[in-house]
Amino acid sequence: xxxxxxxxxxxxxxxxxxxxxxxxxxxxxxxxxxxxxxxxxxxxxxxxxxxxxxxxxxxxxxxxxxxxxxxxxxxxxxxxxxxxxxxxxxxxxxxxxxxxxxxxxxxxxxxxxxxxxxxxxxxxxxxxxxxxxxxxxxxxxxxxxxxxxxxxxxxxxxxxxxxxxxxxxxxxxxxxxxxxxxxxxxxxxxxxxxxxxxxxxxxxxxxxxxxxxxxxxxxxxxxxxxxxxxxxxxxxxxxxxxxxxxxxxxxxxxxxxxxxxxxxxxxxxxxxxxxxxxxxxxxxxxxxxxxxxxx
Amino acid sequence: xxxxxxxxxxxxxxxxxxxxxxxxxxxxxxxxxxxxxxxxxxxxxxxxxxxxxxxxxxxxxxxxxxxxxxxxxxxxxxxxxxxxxxxxxxxxxxxxxxxxxxxxxxxxxxxxxxxxxxxxxxxxxxxxxxxxxxxxxxxxxxxxxxxxxxxxxxxxxxxxxxxxxxxxxxxxxxxxxxxxxxxxxxxxxxxxxxxxxxxxxxxxxxxxxxxxxxxxxxxxxxxxxxxxxxxxxxxxxxxxxxxxxxxxxxxxxxxxxxxxxxxxxxxxxxxxxxxxxxxxxxxxxxxxxxxxxxxxxxxxxxxxxxxxxxxxxxxxxxxxxxxxxxxxxxxxxxxxxxxxxxxxxxxxxxxxxxxxxxxxxxxxxxxxxxxxxxxxxxxxxxxxxxxxxxxxxxxxxxxxxxxxxxxxxxxxxxxxxxxx
Numbered sequence: 003x004x005x006x007x008x009x010x011x012x013x014x015x016x017x018x019x020x021x022x023x024x025x026x027x028x029x030x031x032x033x034x035x036x037x038x039x040x041x042x043x044x045x046x047x048x049x050x051x052x053x054x055x056x057x058x059x060x061x062x063x064x065x066x067x068x069x070x071x072x073x074x075x076x077x078x079x080x081x082x083x084x085x086x087x088x089x090x091x092x093x094x095x096x097x098x099x100x101x102x103x104x105x106x107x108x109x110x111x112x113x114x115x116x117x118x119x120x121x122x123x124x125x126x127x128x129x130x131x132x133x134x135x136x137x138x139x140x141x142x143x144x145x146x147x148x149x150x151x152x153x154x155x156x157x158x159x160x161x162x163x164x165x166x167x168x169x170x171x172x173x174x175x176x177x178x179x180x181x182x183x184x185x186x187x188x189x190x191x192x193x194x195x196x197x198x199x200x201x202x203x204x205x206x207x208x209x210x211x212x213x214x215x216x217x218x219x220x221x222x223x224x225x226x227x228x229x230x231x232x233x234x235x236x237x238x239x240x241x242x243x244x245x246x247x248x249x250x251x252x253x254x255x256x257x258x259x260x261x262x263x264x265x266x267x268x269x270x271x272x273x274x275x276x277x278x279x280x281x282x283x284x285x286x287x288x289x290x291x292x293x294x295x296x297x
Numbered sequence: 298x299x300x301x302x303x304x305x306x307x308x309x310x311x312x313x314x315x316x317x318x319x320x321x322x323x324x325x326x327x328x329x330x331x332x333x334x335x336x337x338x339x340x341x342x343x344x345x346x347x348x349x350x351x352x353x354x355x356x357x358x359x360x361x362x363x364x365x366x367x368x369x370x371x372x373x374x375x376x377x378x379x380x381x382x383x384x385x386x387x388x389x390x391x392x393x394x395x396x397x398x399x400x401x402x403x404x405x406x407x408x409x410x411x412x413x414x415x416x417x418x419x420x421x422x423x424x425x426x427x428x429x430x431x432x433x434x435x436x437x438x439x440x441x442x443x444x445x446x447x448x449x450x451x452x453x454x455x456x457x458x459x460x461x462x463x464x465x466x467x468x469x470x471x472x473x474x475x476x477x478x479x480x481x482x483x484x485x486x487x488x489x490x491x492x493x494x495x496x497x498x499x500x501x502x503x504x505x506x507x508x509x510x511x512x513x514x515x516x517x518x519x520x521x522x523x524x525x526x527x528x529x530x531x532x533x534x535x536x537x538x539x540x541x542x543x544x545x546x547x548x549x550x551x552x553x554x555x556x557x558x559x560x561x562x563x564x565x566x567x568x569x570x571x572x573x574x575x576x577x578x579x580x581x582x583x584x585x586x587x588x589x590x591x592x593x594x595x596x597x598x599x600x601x602x603x604x605x606x607x608x609x610x611x612x613x614x615x616x617x618x619x620x621x622x623x624x625x626x627x628x629x630x631x632x633x634x635x636x637x638x639x640x641x642x643x644x645x646x647x648x649x650x651x652x653x654x655x656x657x658x659x660x661x662x663x664x665x666x667x668x669x670x671x672x673x674x675x676x677x678x679x680x681x682x683x684x685x686x687x688x689x690x691x692x693x694x695x696x697x698x699x700x701x702x703x704x705x706x707x708x709x710x711x712x713x714x715x716x717x
Binding site: 086090092096098100101102108109111113114115221229271274281284288 | 355357359409412413415416417419420421423424425427428431432435547551554555558588590591593594595597598601602605649652653656657
């Protein structure tokens with residue numbers, strides 16, 4: 003029972019982190035039709051920026067500064083990289099972000115080296131939060147959940163209650179009309195792209211020290227968030243939310259369970275499970291959990 | 298009877314290609330050149346098979362290495378069986394084994410991936426690629442884990458006196474299969490299936506209305522492409538005598554995408570150029586600098602932004618001008634743009650190499666670039682290279698626009714003349 007409780011909490015905190023990543027990706031995809039292949043690279047940038055900034059001025063300022071920096075990088079990329087490619091179509095945009103992922107990974111190699119950096123959980127968040135029947139639950143896991151939920155509530159409020167949020171929502175479905183009403187839609191695109199990157203950056207700030215900050219972290223998490231987007235249904239935020247929690251819990255349980263099936267341990271099969279889920283879903287429900295488009 | 302004039306140009310081109318394949322090891326002599334040529338031959342088949350998806354079928358795949366890698370695994374086991382004397386297949390026919398294995402997996406995975414097109418197809422192919430990569434590491438009994446499975450290509454009775462021990466024999470084996478593969482894939486573009494693949498790429502809705510199932514066309518195209526991918530995997534297995542998880546890795550899949558796009562995916566022969574350039578980057582440049590991947594990535598991103606048709610398109614743009622005999626008018630503008638580009642490149646190289654030296658622990662920070670020696674920890678070289686880069690970019694902006702305008706003007710005149 004205690005095992006189940008602790009693992010579900012771990013799974014939910016991991017799932018929320020995944021949703022912070024996949025929500026930005028989904029928003030950008032539904033607004034611009036661009037699947038940002040470099041999204042996980044911005045997650046990695048967030049972790050590295052946080053490492054650098056927290057070494058200078060501490061973790062708490064870094065929690066704010068690093069995502070803003072990542073967002074700024076994202077906006078620059080949208081303005082000077084993605085927008086000129088837009089006229090060549092979606093495949094060119096996807097390829098551009100694919101090349102960008104290469105470049106960011108290599109730049110990280112060049113600047114911070116090939117091994118992991120010492121990005122640690124701050125001392126005040128280190129330690130157990132509470133005990134359930136003898137097993138401890140770390141404070142930092144709780145902090146991760148808190149940050150993710152707070153961020154998601156803020157985004158939801160921003161999208162539904164503010165003027166710019168309404169413009170973004172309108173631009174999702176009727177970009178021409180929004181433009182005709184005098185709003186600068188390309189600038190909205192830039193803001194959303196930067197916002198999505200900042201969200202990924204924030205996930206990097208809190209995920210980088212919970213797990214490990216190394217040049218391979220983008221390639222490790224990238225495919226998972228793409229699977230989430232496909233499983234949830236392309237462009238559906240609600241679907242991405244369900245899929246994130248599902249895959250977060252599935253991964254956490256699979257890694258920690260000790261069962262074996264035909265000589266193969268569940269923990270060994272863990273890396274394949276999300277992809278298997280994707281394949282099965284595509285066979286039985288091609289549009290994803292909450293998706294609307296079939297093609 | 299159809300009216301089919303003898304396409305002389307095409308015959309000349311293919312004969313020249315065959316001659317080049319035969320003559321290449323004699324033109325570029327030495328062991329290093331031979332290794333590069335063999336790898337180029339292998340990658341040419343792989344890139345062409347990838348272009349059956351991307352260029353001809355409009356399917357952007359991030360998991361094509363699955364088919365070549367699994368083909369390679371099938372080949373390595375076949376070779377080991379031959380070595381133990383349990384079966385006999387002549388070594389030159391092994392690419393068929395790899396190809397058939399690739400085809401079988403193409404049928405299996407293609408059934409899932411080709412259900413969707415566009416971005417979703419790209420994501421699913423990525424997922425399948427990751428899944429196969431994870432599986433390969435999961436079953437070390439069959440796949441050999443990280444270390445892979447090694448083999449020996451000199452097995453069984455020599456085929457027509459060929460043992461395939463010497464590298465030159467392997468080169469000619471690769472060259473022969475490469476030529477056959479090129480011819481077969483070109484022939485496929487001329488078949489109704491090849492044409493329908495183009496139609497599905499350009500306008501899936503109309504293709505459906507003509508009475509074809511787009512899913513079926515995509516499926517067939519992917520299955521055929523995975524055959525050639527498997528054959529190229531078999532050739533690389535014969536060449537390197539080892540197959541490891543790296544053969545099915547997402548890095549391989551990304552590599553073939555880069556090679557194909559850099560070469561030029563709208564043209565049949567584009568990937569051939571791309572494969573040659575890519576091997577140059579991977580094999581030759583990686584010997585000089587550890588930042589070669591960064592240069593390759595930069596090159597790729599620049600191609601995506603400025604030349605989506607790849608190197609092939611750039612060449613074809615010039616061919617028209619050369620044919621009209623007006624190349625001389627363009628040469629000065631091109632020379633200036635090239636100079637500016639080289640200047641910017643020098644700035645980039647200087648900055649990248651300095652960053653790299655500073656980050657690498659234990660490396661000397663004293664660099665020797667362009668025959669100069671300086672310390673990356675001192676400020677002056679940073680200013681100099683930044684200035685060089687800025688000057689190069691500014692000059693490139695001006696000169697490139699001039700060259701582009703000149704080319705456009707000539708193009709307009711040629712069109713007017715053709716219309717008159």
